[in-house]
Amino acid sequence: MKTKKRLLSLLLAFCLLAGLMPTMAFAEESTVSVWDGNSVATAYESGDGTEANPYEIATAEQFAYFAEQIKAGAGADAHYILTSDLDMTAVSWEPIGGSLQNDYYAGHYFHGNFDGQGRCIAYSISELSNVGPRSGVGLFGIAEGEILNLTVNGSISDVSKIEASWLGGICGLFAGNITNCASNVDITIQEGNSNASFFGGVTGEVQAGAMQNCLYSGRIDLNFSAAYGDLYAGGLSGTVYAGKIDACKNEGDISVKAANGKYGNAGGIAGMVYTGGDPVVSEIRDCYNEGAVTSPRNAGGIAGVVSAVLSSGQTGTATSGVYSCYSSAAIAGDVAAGAISPSLSKMNYAGEENGRANAIVENCYYTVGTDENGTLSTNLTELFQKLCEISEEGIWVQDANGVPRLYWELVVAPEPATFSVTFQDEDGTILDTMAVEEGDDPISLPELKDDNGNRVFIGWWGIDSSGSSLYYAGEKYAVTEDATFIAYWDEIITLTAPFTTTVELGDSGVPGETVFTLEIMFMGEVDEDMYQDMTISASVTTNGKGDYDGAMTFTGLSQQLKSMLRQGMFVQQVDDGKENWTYDDAVWYLVLADDTEAAAMALSDGVEPEYEPEYKILIFQATCEETENGSIYYIDWDNMDWDSPEEKMLFTNAYTAHDYTLEHNETEHWDECGCGDVQNKEAHRYGEWTVTKEATETECGEKEHTCTVCGYTEKVEIEKLPAAKPNPGTSTSTNNTDTNVQSPQTGDNSNMTLWLALMAVSGGTLIVIAARKKRKAA
Numbered sequence: 001m002k003t004k005k006r007l008l009s010l011l012l013a014f015c016l017l018a019g020l021m022p023t024m025a026f027a028e029e030s031t032v033s034v035w036d037g038n039s040v041a042t043a044y045e046s047g048d049g050t051e052a053n054p055y056e057i058a059t060a061e062q063f064a065y066f067a068e069q070i071k072a073g074a075g076a077d078a079h080y081i082l083t084s085d086l087d088m089t090a091v092s093w094e095p096i097g098g099s100l101q102n103d104y105y106a107g108h109y110f111h112g113n114f115d116g117q118g119r120c121i122a123y124s125i126s127e128l129s130n131v132g133p134r135s136g137v138g139l140f141g142i143a144e145g146e147i148l149n150l151t152v153n154g155s156i157s158d159v160s161k162i163e164a165s166w167l168g169g170i171c172g173l174f175a176g177n178i179t180n181c182a183s184n185v186d187i188t189i190q191e192g193n194s195n196a197s198f199f200g201g202v203t204g205e206v207q208a209g210a211m212q213n214c215l216y217s218g219r220i221d222l223n224f225s226a227a228y229g230d231l232y233a234g235g236l237s238g239t240v241y242a243g244k245i246d247a248c249k250n251e252g253d254i255s256v257k258a259a260n261g262k263y264g265n266a267g268g269i270a271g272m273v274y275t276g277g278d279p280v281v282s283e284i285r286d287c288y289n290e291g292a293v294t295s296p297r298n299a300g301g302i303a304g305v306v307s308a309v310l311s312s313g314q315t316g317t318a319t320s321g322v323y324s325c326y327s328s329a330a331i332a333g334d335v336a337a338g339a340i341s342p343s344l345s346k347m348n349y350a351g352e353e354n355g356r357a358n359a360i361v362e363n364c365y366y367t368v369g370t371d372e373n374g375t376l377s378t379n380l381t382e383l384f385q386k387l388c389e390i391s392e393e394g395i396w397v398q399d400a401n402g403v404p405r406l407y408w409e410l411v412v413a414p415e416p417a418t419f420s421v422t423f424q425d426e427d428g429t430i431l432d433t434m435a436v437e438e439g440d441d442p443i444s445l446p447e448l449k450d451d452n453g454n455r456v457f458i459g460w461w462g463i464d465s466s467g468s469s470l471y472y473a474g475e476k477y478a479v480t481e482d483a484t485f486i487a488y489w490d491e492i493i494t495l496t497a498p499f500t501t502t503v504e505l506g507d508s509g510v511p512g513e514t515v516f517t518l519e520i521m522f523m524g525e526v527d528e529d530m531y532q533d534m535t536i537s538a539s540v541t542t543n544g545k546g547d548y549d550g551a552m553t554f555t556g557l558s559q560q561l562k563s564m565l566r567q568g569m570f571v572q573q574v575d576d577g578k579e580n581w582t583y584d585d586a587v588w589y590l591v592l593a594d595d596t597e598a599a600a601m602a603l604s605d606g607v608e609p610e611y612e613p614e615y616k617i618l619i620f621q622a623t624c625e626e627t628e629n630g631s632i633y634y635i636d637w638d639n640m641d642w643d644s645p646e647e648k649m650l651f652t653n654a655y656t657a658h659d660y661t662l663e664h665n666e667t668e669h670w671d672e673c674g675c676g677d678v679q680n681k682e683a684h685r686y687g688e689w690t691v692t693k694e695a696t697e698t699e700c701g702e703k704e705h706t707c708t709v710c711g712y713t714e715k716v717e718i719e720k721l722p723a724a725k726p727n728p729g730t731s732t733s734t735n736n737t738d739t740n741v742q743s744p745q746t747g748d749n750s751n752m753t754l755w756l757a758l759m760a761v762s763g764g765t766l767i768v769i770a771a772r773k774k775r776k777a778a
Helices: 002-018 060-071 380-390 558-566 597-604 750-777
Strands: 032-034 055-057 079-082 085-087 113-128 140-159 161-163 166-168 171-179 182-195 198-200 203-207 210-212 220-227 232-234 237-241 244-246 254-258 265-267 270-276 280-285 293-295 298-300 303-310 316-323 331-333 336-338 343-348 355-362 396-398 404-406 418-424 430-437 455-464 467-471 483-505 513-523 535-537 539-543 546-557 569-573 587-594 615-627 630-634 649-655 660-664 668-673 678-683 690-693 701-706 713-718
Touching: 032 060, 055 060, 060 085, 140 166, 166 237, 198 220, 198 270, 203 210, 232 254, 232 303, 237 244, 237 280, 254 265, 265 293, 270 280, 270 316, 293 298, 298 331, 303 316, 380 396, 380 404, 483 513, 483 539, 483 558, 483 587, 483 615, 513 630, 513 649, 539 546, 546 558, 558 587, 569 615, 569 649, 690 713
Parallel strands: 032 085, 055 079, 079 113, 085 113, 113 140, 140 171, 140 182, 161 182, 166 198, 171 203, 171 210, 182 220, 198 232, 203 237, 210 244, 220 254, 232 265, 237 270, 244 280, 254 293, 265 298, 270 303, 280 316, 293 331, 298 336, 303 343, 316 355, 418 483, 483 649
Antiparallel strands: 166 171, 166 203, 198 203, 198 237, 232 237, 232 270, 265 270, 265 303, 298 303, 303 355, 331 336, 343 355, 396 404, 418 430, 455 467, 455 483, 483 546, 513 539, 513 569, 535 546, 569 587, 587 615, 615 630, 660 668, 668 678, 690 701, 701 713
């Protein structure tokens, strides 16, 4: 836990140190994403991997995802950017690209573009029991392409055995361009075994590539109990093969120890500068070293060995060189030591007639120690002048103490420019001013209160060298130059389109108060959000027959309202299903007309004209066609007379209510209108019969019943009663006036029918009783 906290602390501290390198875009505010050693993202933050839209790595989990993708061979040639500092120290890091303990040619490796954008990555590698042959160790194992603007911090330690492999703070073996990078990775090996391997603070080897504007400030401490081949260690790179290191600096101490003292070559910049064949050049140029170097064989302030080889069968020139460099650190070598480089080796196996092999140290200086391949210079001012004479202009600068430094170390940022931002009203009145320094956060544009009149604050017209643009209150504006903001006001206006609704009566019915409304059926290409705050009304109240005038009114901010109405719209009457009414299906087209084209153009550019133009809504007849796909609204553009619009929209509504009375005949009743319309015809619905006159033997009676709906009364005659018959055994003398003997029938003879029915029932009952008695007797 203490080690992890120390690494995290070093990460932040080294970010500040690396911030001295102006070519790196280090963030002013840094956030650190810490990896748990296990979690892996499933995608990048953003991007598609192209140069224009690189993959964004914003978290430690996304960097772990990046490593897995490269290992699988996915996205190896893509573009990436890093947007956060990362702490990947939770577990021993597995290098990206190549493979440990295997031939690197068999593995996938990175060959794209990785831009650290000045961010830092902390990692650690420990307890590697066996590395090689030809494997890479570092944040990246094997890589090509381009790595730039990246800082790494951490450690590589406890490597038990490494064979013919490369080990570097940023990358083990790198073949490409590495620019504006810094490494503070400590490389420590105790009691290890090695055979012909390469160790560097930034890369183990730069092969057929270039390193520029890079810094190493860690420590390299190698102690091999057994070594079976040459070892090469350098502050920037273990070796440079067919490549170049330019304008780089080493601050880290380098110590190499081996049980067999004949092995071990170390240099402040590179352990070896090597080339073989033609036309191949390897060089170190415009670099300097401030780190102590100790090695059992060759130790150099800039390079341990400078070697060029022209092999048999080759022709031309093979050149390895160190140019315009200096060292100011102590150098110690058991076999050979030099303040610049103690060993210049050139071997021509092809013969002088076929070519040359050149190992060169030229125009190099040192302030302490000795070296026949360089020049002692203890006067820092003279040293600075000499370096400036032999290098390109601007490479070398002096610090406050006169020490020669590289241009990227001491570039003093100019004082930030101050820009003036002015806010003024539309009449030119200055409302506010403010001073903004270059690099400050974008300003938030203020909001003005609506005035007491009819004006409404909309936003600001921002005017700068790029032109003018409309900004709204609260919107951010990045100030990069003087700018003026003019308040943009609008007013609430009302535009109208008149219409007349004519009420006609189709029958004797008279309607009461009735409201008719118009609605927009179709509008041009207008964003609905644009007019959602507008008020649109169009209704008229009628009361009986006649013409009723109304107006369709549009109320809202003038610019939005005018913009909407310029698109044109189709209007119809709303059919809300009122009973007995016939609605008009007429369609009208409304469009805004400006009194001058210039005024319209001025308004479209957001500039009010010098005069207030008159606006009015033009009215034209239109058509609606119903199709299987819905309603289609259109006007006859070809024959439209724009100079002769209609004065108003016209709608006609007919009221067709009937005035019914209840009529009847002898069999039916019905509702009948004066227009002849008949409804609800049906047979009478009678109540009970009522006898109004009793029938006698000499006169008929009468009865009636009445329809309960219409009141019609039906009368029916009752037949006379039958004459009375003489009673047998009774005198029929006409003088017998005893009415009790024979009572003549009167009234309704239905009473006689009732008596006969009762007698029949009684007789039937007697028969049943008699029958039952016979059964019992039997």
